[in-house]
Amino acid sequence: MTQIKRAFKYRFYPTDEQAAELSRTFGCVRLVYNKALEERTAAWNSERLRMSYGQSSARLTEWKKTAEFAFLCEVSSVPLQQTLRHLQTAFTNFFAGRARYPRLKTRKRSRATAEYTRSAFTWRNGHLTLAKMTTPLDIRWSRPLPVGAGPTTVTVSRDRAGRWFVSMLCDDAIASGTDTDLSVGVDMGITSLVALSTGEKIPNPRHERRDRARLARAQRELARKAKGSRNRDKCRHKVARIHARITDRRRDFLHKLTTRLVRENQTVVIEDLAVRNLLKNGTLARAISDASWAELRSMLEYKCAWYGRDLIVVDRWFPSSKMCSVCGALTAKIPLHVRTWTCRCGATHDRDVNAARNTLAAGLAVAACGADVRPQREPSRTGRSATKQETQRATAGIHCL
Template sequence: MTRAVKRALKYRFYPNPEQAAELARTFGCVRLVYNMALQARTEAWTLRQERVSYNTTSAMLTAWKKTEELAFLNEVSSVPLQQALRHLQMAYTNFFAKRAKYPTFKSKKKSRRSAEYTTSAFRYRDGRLTLAKMTEPLDIVWSRPLPGSASPSTVTVSQDAAGRWFVSLLCDDVIEQAPATATGVVGVDAGLDSLLALSTGEKITNPRHERRDRAALARAHRNLAKKEQGSANRARARLKVARVHARITDRRRDHLHKLTTRLVRENQTIVIEDLTVRNMVNNHSLARAISDAAWRQFRTMLEYKADWHGRTLVVVDRWFPSSKLCSACGALAERMPLNVRSWTCRCGRTHDRDVNAARNILAEGLSVIACGGGVRPQRESSRTGRSSAKQEPLGQPRESPSFRAGRIVNHAPLLRAGLEILAERLSTCWGQRRRTPTATA
């Protein structure tokens, strides 16, 4: 079974001085057009209560190009400028849909330097990509081939803070949806001592990428602090700091890609816990470690890969007491501080805190699949536009409760696993009850 998806492949390239100058001008013009259109739309609504659409800003761009002050906008390709207006329109759409905050102006120092080209603004032939306003193709390092005979529909050129140039090509790809190779179902609990704990009892070590380069990062920041503002030495020192950060980010992303790919290939159903990372980083004692673990990035990768490969991803409610609940008898402990890594239930079972939480998350996820309960509705995902509580393949209608109940027979292995967990809990509770002496009058 296969699945057709849109996939962006990112490559590094090395522009010559003329290409670098042309792209730098394009980045500046894109930022200027975006900011001017945002200012025009904001003033129109603030002063005149008037809504400005994308078509109006496109007409404004044409008029801007005819002025003497903004005539330099004609020196770069018009497609990235039009795409900037479309990005602004999408930002407003997300704002009115309450998926994002009000659009903000792009900063020359802090904003991402990028430009998007559509098919009319580039030429791709025989593995050579040439952008508009350029005479020579880009020197791209093809670390992997494009899928099949695919031709890119959109090209995005960007430059990161470390000075590296990247090109992202959006292509049509076909994903082979192979069956799961291992357990079939797994519960995942995210942590700091162990990055992930699986319901199978396996613990995945936290690499702590930021801690490995903490000394080099501190040394680079000290050198940056000593340099004079606006000097060339400060620019070089800032570049060294950015390169350390880029090395940490690349290692973290690579590790998460390998980890999520393995989970998706081995399991048909994956159950995770909904974590509010934005609130958790307010704990200043753990903020650095939580940010280094990148739980949100892990979930994002898991969501789109599960959708690609036809897997079921269930997200358990953030208030579900996975750590305090005994996975054997179902008893709930009163308190469970973070320093308690193992505990013994009154039924006599000793639990590892993280593995026990993963098993409880799995059991709760199985109940969600069987009954549709136990999960609080989440806000829509920005990638799929659907609720992230339970991910279903795209293109299928929303199921009614009766239809979902009719589908339970299709989840026989999952229900069997849930019944086994329930039977184990009942047998444990019954054995504990028989061992308890009867009270006498």
């Protein structure tokens, strides 16, 4: 059994009073974050001083005492303190080189969210009541919480389509997967979302393309409406609902696919794709975004950690598509439109399945020997090894299911 922190996300339907209170809280959270960010930026630009979370918290207390920001006292103080902690984390990641400089939150583009800790909500008999509220939230329990577990942190959010969600962070125990000695190589693509080393190819559902005509029609209607009008708001919500439908279907498909791969195999080997660089291709950017390779990898990482599986990532410069999985010979160049090719040894390969088999072989070599053991290949132009030099066990993360 693996003990983890796991978030369970549910949809809920607030009353008018609850919706108004949460909307005020979202606005105050955004204001405090932006004001603290501006002060920290100004302190650095003028005096080269780094403000800490404690200093920002003291400044928040001072803001509440002024007539201009006295309304901050009307909402729960916990979400305001939590947003300062999130800002501190953002700066920590920036100075560590893991993220860009924090940006200001906007009402239209930023996610409307507020985080409550134990002192700001009541959990009793399966009912959740937030601070400053007298009635519990009307939650749709699509799945039960772990037996005997209660939420330690609650995050309330509202998406662009106007849907309300509550995410509860709980302690959970994950049973290890059934013992298996199977391994699989995964090659991600566009026509086939993934090709497996077993020869199976899973088609790409192309969720965005299926709703593209409906989305384009809704966006044209939005463009014709006057800015600031109620009709424009209605059309904006219509566009957001279509995007939400696409996102939900894509996430559901990826969850089912990754869960199956992790349950059936002890070792999963994937390619280290530079998705951000691939999106610079104007011809394929839309299809690559729809495939959502980064989310697929993220799901594999935390599910492998949950179920005690091994995830191995092969270096992006490894020539998996150009190498014969039978004899190990390299072909000089295979254009992207060529989906099958024949090696000089006589073996005929499907491009994607062959890449998956070579990825699996390279990953298992590293797992077994911890060194660059692989079929013959020419040195890459970067001089780096074809595979990463250690088996990568994914780090457990907090994900909403």
